[in-house]
Amino acid sequence: MNKNIVLIGMMGSGKSMVAKVLHKKTGLPLFSVDKLIEKKAHATIKEIFAKHGEVYFRQLEHEVIVELAAKQGIIIDGGGGVVVNPENVAVLKKNGILFFLDATPDVIYKRIKGDPKRPLIAGPNPLGRISQLHTERFPLYSQAADHVIDANDVTIERPVAQILARIK
Numbered sequence: 427m428n429k430n431i432v433l434i435g436m437m438g439s440g441k442s443m444v445a446k447v448l449h450k451k452t453g454l455p456l457f458s459v460d461k462l463i464e465k466k467a468h469a470t471i472k473e474i475f476a477k478h479g480e481v482y483f484r485q486l487e488h489e490v491i492v493e494l495a496a497k498q499g500i501i502i503d504g505g506g507g508v509v510v511n512p513e514n515v516a517v518l519k520k521n522g523i524l525f526f527l528d529a530t531p532d533v534i535y536k537r538i539k540g541d542p543k544r545p546l547i548a549g550p551n552p553l554g555r556i557s558q559l560h561t562e563r564f565p566l567y568s569q570a571a572d573h574v575i576d577a578n579d580v581t582i583e584r585p586v587a588q589i590l591a592r593i594k
């Protein structure tokens with residue numbers, strides 16, 4: 427497997443859980459864009475947003491993606507916003523198969539409501555914000571994706587099996 431397996435989709439779509447199981451089942455190295463950003467900044471994502479703002483966060487995100495996209499045969503757990511910058515998508519697609527984990531705003535809301543680590547939904551109307559982001563980003567995820575995977579199930583067995591079947 428020379429190509430990278432890249433997971434994209436909204437926060438709460440199950441990217442990180444699916445990525446971990448894929449890593450266990452395939453033995454391919456796993457890299458989380460969010461974790462690498464935190465390492466680079468010596469701060470949590472919440473702190474980066476609070477101290478430096480989203481534009482700075484997106485710059486770090488882009489740098490991490492360029493570094494990861496240069497590797498081969500790895501699993502990339504992408505943050506929810508990676509598709510907002512078309513350069514991220516272009517560089518990831520060069521050497522990767524992109525899987526869009528597609529979940530509805532309601533499902534996402536149930537999974538992540540009250541999570542204090544997520545700055546983008548820290549406002550008074552998290553479901554409204556999730557719906558808005560979903561509307562904005564759905565076309566971007568769909569366009570970027572090589573495969574769309576239904577991620578609404580409570581368990582991740584099916585998404586994992588579908589991804590494995592497509593990389594054989």
Ligand code: S3P
Nearest residue numbers: 436437438460471505506507545
């Ligand atoms: C973001 C999603 C988060 C994280 C940051 C911004 C987004 O990643 O990168 O809070 O813009 O949707 P997850 O999708 O891994 O939660």
